[in-house]
Amino acid sequence: MIGDFLNIELQDIQERSDILDKPTKNEVVLLHAKAMKYEWKEYAFFEESTHASGRELIVQLPEEALNDLMQLKKLCDSLAERGIGENRDYEYVIRWNQKEANFHLLYSERKKNVGRTPRIYTRDFWYDKKTNRQAKPHAKNAELRFEEGTFQRDRSGKIKYEGPAFLERDPFFASENWYRHMEETILKLFKEYGFIKDENYDLCVIDIDEKEQDSHSELVPVATPSNLIYLDERRDSTKQKSERSVEISEKIKGLLTIGSVTCQKIGSGISTGFKTVFKEINKRVSPFFRNIKRKLVNAPFFKKLMEFIS
Incomplete structure (x- = not known):
């Protein structure tokens, strides 16, 4: 319309x-x-x-x-x-x-x-004609390029101003x-x-x-009306995508929960296995160390060492 x-x-x-x-x-x-x-x-x-x-x-x-x-x-x-x-x-x-x-x-x-104010030169600027470098006023080949009190301009000739x-x-x-x-x-x-x-x-x-x-x-x-229909269809499509995303998110959350429980069970089994192994090791190694301790205490050099210390 x-x-x-x-x-x-x-x-x-x-x-x-x-x-x-x-x-x-x-x-x-x-x-x-x-x-x-x-x-x-x-x-x-x-x-x-x-x-x-x-x-x-x-x-x-x-x-x-x-x-x-x-x-x-x-x-x-x-x-x-x-x-x-x-x-x-x-x-x-x-x-x-x-x-x-x-x-x-x-x-x-x-x-x-x-409301900006133009930028103004606060002093004279002299330049060398040949070298194009800044020079003193009475130097050879010096010329006045920018006179005090005049507007500053950019390369395109536009006046420069203070502020944006x-x-x-x-x-x-x-x-x-x-x-x-x-x-x-x-x-x-x-x-x-x-x-x-x-x-x-x-x-x-x-x-x-x-x-x-x-x-x-x-x-x-x-x-146009056809555009408005398209926008309504796009909103419906977006709503369906959103609902689908929520459904997928819930499924992923359920899978993660199952995975977490499974990991906990596996971890518990591993922990129990380690306890059993260490218990068996302790059972077999302890007599060996007790035998070494008994032999060491009864050794002659150990008895002499203890007498010297006392």
């Missing part, structure tokens, strides 16, 4: 962006727009330790919206701005497969850190409140543009972790 949407956590938003704006045999790209200060690779590098560089919102658009591309762009701009708020980079693509059009919005959960480029990730986008907010936003916009006239119209909402998706799939399917 129109307006149904998915919210997907992306592991590599740069890779997703590269795929998203490429047409395929079955789909064409009707519209592609960006509102970005930073590139997705900068977000991916910043999020390297979290393994979640952004999110993708997919909304099924009504067919009537394709009749006017200027109106369609206004609708998509409003979806992006009202859906994720201000001060966030985003990119969206409209893909059409001859049957339905889908709005794909890539965005970051982090706001841009607009992005703020903390906003947990709002993974909460139920955001889903309700997005549902209300889509319904309100579609009604404003005259695409929905039924006041009781409801949307289908699905939250997906990209880890559950095939990493080689080019596009994530749109939420």
Whole structure:
């Protein structure tokens, strides 16, 4: 149904962006727009330790919206701005497969850190023209490269700033409140543009972790009744697997119990056997040592030794 949407956590938003704006045999790209200060690779590098560089919102658009591309762009701009708020980079693509059009919005959960101050050189930096090494101001071939009070720049010419480029990730986008907010936003916009006239119209909402998706799939399917049936079947299958796992676990536990009892019996038998062996050894060896002791005590040198000690 129109307006149904998915919210997907992306592991590599740069890779997703590269795929998203490429047409395929079955789909064409009707519209592609960006509102970005930073590139997705900068977000991916910043999020390297979290393994979640952004999110993708997919909304099924009504067919009537394709009749006017200027109106369609206004609708998509409003979806992006009202859906994720201000001060966030985003990119969206409209893909059409001859049957339905889908709005794909890539965005970051982090706001841009607009309050940063630029880095400024606190003194002049002179370099030798030939050796490209730092030099004194009056040295031969010296030239002023970086003047005191000017902005510091990276190799690409961008100004360097104090502090990180992005703020903390906003947990709002993974909460139920955001889903309700997005549902209300889509319904309100579609009604404003005259695409929905039924006041009781409801949307289908699905939250997906990209880890559950095939990493080689080019596009994530749109939420449809068939997808929902598939999800129900997958839940039933998961329940059956869980019950089977419990059954197997109980059988393994029973086998381990039997094994433990068997080991105890074997250990008890071994212990009894050792006791019998040592008892027999003691029975045979004891007379031998008593005979040696008697001979030693009666020996002449032992008697003389005891007399000397006393």
